[in-house]
Amino acid sequence: MRNIAKAIHPFYTQCVLSVFIVLTSVNTLSQESNSLDADLSVLMAKIEALEAKQSKQGDQLYAMSKSNNNNPVSFHGFYSVGLSKLSESDAQYNYITGHSGDLSLLPTSYAGLQINAELYQGGEFVMQVVAKGSNASGTAFELQTEWLYFKQDLGEGFDMQLGRIRFPAFMESDTYYAGISYPWVLPPAEVYGTLPLTHMDGISINHRLDFYDWGLESKLLLWGNADEETVAGRVQLKDASGLILNLANDDLAFRLAYMVAEETLDIDVPVGAKYDTGYGFPEGMQAQWSEDLTYIIGSVKFDNSQLYASAEAVVVTAKDNALDENQNFNITTGWYFGPVLAYIAYSQTKVTNSDELAAGINAKLGSAQMINIDHPQFGPVPTTIGAVNGPFLNRQQSTKMLGIKWDFMPKTSFKAQLQYVGDFDGTGGNFRNTVDSGFEDSYIYDVAIQGMF
Secondary structure (H helix, E strand, O other), X not given: OHHHHHHHHHHHHHHHHHHHHHHHHHHXXXXXXXXXXXXXXXXXXXXXXXHHHHHHHHHHHHHHHHHHHHOOEEEEEEEEEEXXXXXXXXXXXXXXXXXXOOOEOHHHOEEEEEEEEEXXXXXXXXXXXXEEOOOOOOOOOEEEEEEEEEEEEEEOOEEEEEEEEEOOOOOOOOOOOOHHHOOOXXXXXXXXXXXXXXXXXXEEEEEEEEEOOEEEEEEEEEEEEEEEXXXXXXXXXXXXXEEEEEEEOOOEEEEEEEEEEEEEEEEEOOOOOOOOOOOOOOOOOEEEEEEEEEEEEEEEEEEOOOEEEEEEEEEEEEOOOOOOOEEEEEEEEEEEEOOEEEEEEEEEEEEOOOOOHHHHHHHHOOOOOEEEEEEOOOEEEEEEHHHHHHHHHOOEEEEEEEEEEEEEEOOEXXXXXXXXXXXXXXXXXXXXXXXXXXXXXXXXXXXEEEEEO
C-alpha cells in the first residue's frame, strides 16, 4: 500500500499542477483578450473620429466647391503689339485704322482685360476694358469700357443681356480683340469700318439650340444706342434693333444679320483745322443731321486647320440719301503649313449713292446751309454743307492683301501683312482727312504679335 501511495502521489501532484497551469493560462489569456478588446475599442473610436473629421472636411470642401461654382470670378486678357506704316512717308492723311506715314505702334497695338463673375445661379456680370493705341478720340491708349452687361439665364437655351454689349453685326464682332482667332492683323476695314463702332448700350434676347454636330445661335436685339466721339465730331446710332443668326459646327460657320437704326452725324470742327490737311471738313464747320439706315450682313467661314476660307459682305441702305449707302465685302483664303497660315484676300468699299448725297444732306438740313470755303484764287466761296459732305462721305476703294499667321506658342501668334489699296475713283477711299481727287495708290505694312492669357 505504501508503495502504491508513493506511486500515486507524484501522479496526483502532476495532475494538480497541470490543472493549475491550465487555469492560470486561461486566466492570463482572458486578461489579454480583455486588454485587446479594450485596445480595439479605443482604436475603433479613433477611426470613427477620424472618419467623422474627414467627412466634415469633405462636406466643407464640397460646400466651398459648390459656392465657387455658383459664384466664380474669372479673368481673361488679350493683347496685340505691332508696328505699322504707310508707304508714303510724307502722307498728310491717315487710314481709317489710324495708319500714317510714320512707323508707329499705335494702329495695331492694344490690350484688354475681361472679368466674368457669376452673381448667383443663372446670373452673370461681364466687364471688358480695352486700351487702344489708335482710337476715335485721338488719345493713345485711353482706357475704354467695351463690355459692361448683366446676363440672366432664362432657361430652355434662352438668356438675356442688358448693358454695354458688343456691336453684334459682323462675323468677328465677339472676337474682335482676340487676334489669334482670325488671320488678319486687324479685321478688314472695308467691312468692319462701315461703322466706327465696336459696342452699343442695349438689351438682347439670345438663344442657343444644339442638334447633331451643329449649334444655332440667335440674338434678338430689342434696342440699342451707340455713341462714338471722333476728332471731327460725333457718330451716334439710335434705336437700333435687329436679328442675328449664327449656324456653326467645328469647321464651318454661317452668319446672317439684319439691323435697322437711326444714325446721327454731328460735325463740330474746331477753328484752325484746314480743309485740305485737317479733318476733311472746313474749319469752324458745324452741322447735324440724322438718317434711317438698314444693315444686311452675310458671312461664311471654313477652317479645318488645313484650309481657311471666309467671305463677308455688308449692304447699307439710307432712306433719304443723307448718309452713304454701301456695298462692301471681303474674301480671304489661305492654307496651313503646320502652325503657319499663309493667306491672300481681296476687299472692296463701294458707296452706291454718291450722286444723291449732296442733295439728300441739304434736304435733310431743311435749307441749304451755306459755309465759306477758302479758295486759293477767289478767296472765301459760299458752298452748301451738302456740297462739302457729299464728297467726304463718298468712298470707293479696293484692297489686295497678302499675309501670314504663325502660331508659334500656345495662345500666341505672329502676323505679317501687306495691303495694296487703290481704285479710289477720285475719292479718298478709306483714308481720313482728305477728299483729294488726286489720291494715289498706297501700301500698308503691318507686323504684330497677338495673344490671350
